[in-house]
Amino acid sequence: MTDLLAVSGLTMRFGGLVAVDQVALTMKERQIVSVIGPNGAGKTTIFNCLSGFYKPSGGTVHFRGQAIQGLPGHKIARLGMVRTFQHVRLFKEMTVLENLLVAQHRLLNTNFIAGLLKTPGFRRAEKEGLERAHYWLEKVRLTEFANRTAGNLAYGQQRRLEIARCMASRPELLMLDEPAAGLNPNETDELDRLICDLRDNDGVSVLLIEHDMKLVMGISDHIYVVNQGRPLADGTPGQVQNNAEVIKAYLGEA
């Protein structure tokens, strides 16, 4: 079976700084895969390269067998790879529901004339879009806040809305950049359950960057460790936790 995502030799240079150096990773359908590493290791830069925010200096990225390295972000999103950001990015002036409707823009098979004439196809697409939005509101426990302005939600709710917004566009691969940052332990537990639920019941694969080791070790099928831009180790949570090089990178020399 073709890998869902296959990354090889990924490299990103900023002037003289090699932020990502020959990183490789693969993931299969319905896997939760994490990228971990100390601060400044290059994790977000890897995400930026994979999701089209940066054009990598070198290497290849295949999504379902198709080479996507260097494609712009909107094209990669349209292919089914979507991401969240370290800092919440929502349409803060719009309502929660509107955020979920806008997210489905690429799915709505409509054009300007169809919208103007309110054709049956347009109405059907509108109805389906609304149903999908409500499905995701319920999933992330925001139904009662549907008409609230997104910017007025509590921080943890905004983070959940961001995940729902990504999911409303029906991705195959969801990339989460530090989703637990700023959450309290209860919210992190809830996030843990949500990510597993997305994989088990909505069939999505999840690529995760996260500093919360309890979360990472609890939900990951496979973990890649990077240090100073370079791949350091990879394996199951148990293998990575017991790897001497990984322990040294995190804790420094004894």
Ligand SMILES: Nc1ncnc2c1ncn2[C@@H]1O[C@H](COP(=O)(O)OP(=O)(O)OP(=O)(O)O)[C@@H](O)[C@H]1O
């Ligand atoms: N646009 C940029 N221009 C120049 N240097 C950059 C740029 N983006 C990242 N870097 C540098 O690349 C290196 C890796 O940064 P990156 O943000 O990818 O690390 P990270 O592992 O995500 O860190 P953290 O865990 O703190 O978020 C750092 O030295 C950073 O300063």
